[in-house]
Amino acid sequence: MSETLTITDNRTGKQYDVPVHDGTIRATDLRQIKVTPGEFGMMTYDPAFMNTANCKSRITFIDGDKGVLLYRGYPIEQLAEQSDFLETAYLILFGELPQQRQYDDWTHEITLHTMLHTNIAKLMEGFRHDAHPMGMFISTLGALSTFYPEAKEIFSPESRRLQTVRLIAKVPSIAAYAFRHSIGRPFNQPDNDLSYPGNFLSMLFRMTEPRYKPNPVLERAMEVLFVLHADHEQNCSTTTMRTIGSSHADPYSALAGAAAALYGPLHGGANEAVLKMLHEIGSINNIPAFIKRVKAGEGRLMGFGHRVYKSYDPRAKIIKRMADLVFDVTGKNPLLEMALELERIALEDEYFVSRKLYPNVDFYSGLIYQAMGFPVDMFPVLFAIPRTAGWIAQWEEMLNDPDQKIVRPRQIYQGSPPRDYAPRDKRK
Ligand code: ACO
Numbered sequence: 001m002s003e004t005l006t007i008t009d010n011r012t013g014k015q016y017d018v019p020v021h022d023g024t025i026r027a028t029d030l031r032q033i034k035v036t037p038g039e040f041g042m043m044t045y046d047p048a049f050m051n052t053a054n055c056k057s058r059i060t061f062i063d064g065d066k067g068v069l070l071y072r073g074y075p076i077e078q079l080a081e082q083s084d085f086l087e088t089a090y091l092i093l094f095g096e097l098p099q100q101r102q103y104d105d106w107t108h109e110i111t112l113h114t115m116l117h118t119n120i121a122k123l124m125e126g127f128r129h130d131a132h133p134m135g136m137f138i139s140t141l142g143a144l145s146t147f148y149p150e151a152k153e154i155f156s157p158e159s160r161r162l163q164t165v166r167l168i169a170k171v172p173s174i175a176a177y178a179f180r181h182s183i184g185r186p187f188n189q190p191d192n193d194l195s196y197p198g199n200f201l202s203m204l205f206r207m208t209e210p211r212y213k214p215n216p217v218l219e220r221a222m223e224v225l226f227v228l229h230a231d232h233e234q235n236c237s238t239t240t241m242r243t244i245g246s247s248h249a250d251p252y253s254a255l256a257g258a259a260a261a262l263y264g265p266l267h268g269g270a271n272e273a274v275l276k277m278l279h280e281i282g283s284i285n286n287i288p289a290f291i292k293r294v295k296a297g298e299g300r301l302m303g304f305g306h307r308v309y310k311s312y313d314p315r316a317k318i319i320k321r322m323a324d325l326v327f328d329v330t331g332k333n334p335l336l337e338m339a340l341e342l343e344r345i346a347l348e349d350e351y352f353v354s355r356k357l358y359p360n361v362d363f364y365s366g367l368i369y370q371a372m373g374f375p376v377d378m379f380p381v382l383f384a385i386p387r388t389a390g391w392i393a394q395w396e397e398m399l400n401d402p403d404q405k406i407v408r409p410r411q412i413y414q415g416s417p418p419r420d421y422a423p424r425d426k427r428k
Pocket residue numbers: 265266267268270294299300301302303304305306307308355357360361362
């Protein structure tokens with residue numbers, strides 16, 4: 001027997017049986033609930049989609065209470081331990097882990113597309129010397145749609161596949177170009193004999209040496225950070241990707257929008273905000289006073305709290321462990337002790353405990369990035385590189401989902417009732 005939810009409308013005394021599937025009712029099934037036939041019908045009010053499923057998805061599963069994160073069913077801990085970014089990206093995009101042959105072809109395909117058109121380099125050179133790399137990254141992604149106009153053939157699987165490969169291959173190159181521009185150094189061309197993160201490090205940090213050899217610990221750390229950030233179901237930037245994609249914009253334009261959403265300090269900008277916060281606190285002695293201010297509502301403890309995780313973010317656990325390996329190579333980040341003490345105090349404090357506020361992925365990632373030599377401005381860019389895989393997978397899923405249409409929410413209008421236009425000299 002199919003499940004239904006029975007709703008009684010006290011205004012009319014009528015009863016409605018609304019079908020329940022997957023523990024969910026369709027909001028449009030509520031439209032039949034009306035007092036008079038001419039009415040629009042009942043809507044739900046859900047700012048920020050706190051309790052609204054916007055899609056059915058097979059990509060990523062999160063259990064926020066238990067701290068579980070799965071990509072296509074595989075636990076994030078196993079992927080971080082045993083996989084690499086390109087394999088994980090393949091899994092997220094195509095649903096299964098690749099066989100050896102598929103893995104080799106996929107890696108080869110990505111490697112063939114790492115180079116940027118020289119006009120893209122010229123375009124990026126046009127930015128001011130102090131331009132924020134994320135602003136450069138977002139603008140360049142948008143500009144890519146003019147280089148690949150066939151990308152608007154979004155219903156062609158071949159075109160989608162080509163743009164997918166191009167995007168995954170080129171985002172590290174764009175990110176590295178943005179970084180090199182901001183430090184006033186010439187762009188480094190990709191080195192296709194290196195791994196995906198190894199090549200990225202080479203494009204960032206190679207100076208006069210003919211061949212850049214990435215430190216294996218830092219290369220692996222970059223790989224793991226990329227795996228951890230590859231997808232996170234319906235977050236703000238992914239929802240933006242799906243929303244822009246729903247109007248059938250090309251994937252470069254949609255991805256530029258998703259990256260813009262990621263830029264904000266409540267989302268991908270949070271690790272930058274964590275470091276700023278640690279600098280502002282200044283010393284361990286100032287932590288109690290800082291916590292007091294947060295509890296009084298004068299600011300937030302950045303890198304803490306999550307819309308979905310109401311326990312320790314599993315990615316934060318992996319990053320915290322990895323920090324020690326990285327710091328063995330780079331030397332300890334002096335802010336680490338402050339972060340550890342901040343975490344210890346917060347996790348014992350009733351304010352944070354009762355609100356289930358735990359460290360999220362951004363609490364420690366910034367410390368690692370900084371120790372590896374990245375300026376804080378680069379942090380959201382480092383997040384956007386791997387998340388490109390998730391954004392594209394979600395976009396593809398949306399396009400192939402017969403339930404999806406152009407996104408167009410409703411509103412509760414609270415403005416003026418109809419009134420007549422008055423000429424300027426007659427206005428009160
Ligand atoms: N510091 C202090 N208090 C907090 C924090 C925080 N970091 N986060 C939430 N709270 C408090 C709120 O003040 C609120 O308290 P109240 O009930 O007394 O009003 C309660 O906890 C619930 O907070 P909401 O804002 O309703 O939680 P929401 O789910 O909307 O916000 C968010 C989630 C945006 C991540 C929030 O926790 C936050 O701002 N954190 C800091 C920024 C951050 O680290 N963002 C990165 C998120 S992970 C990512 O995007 C990769």
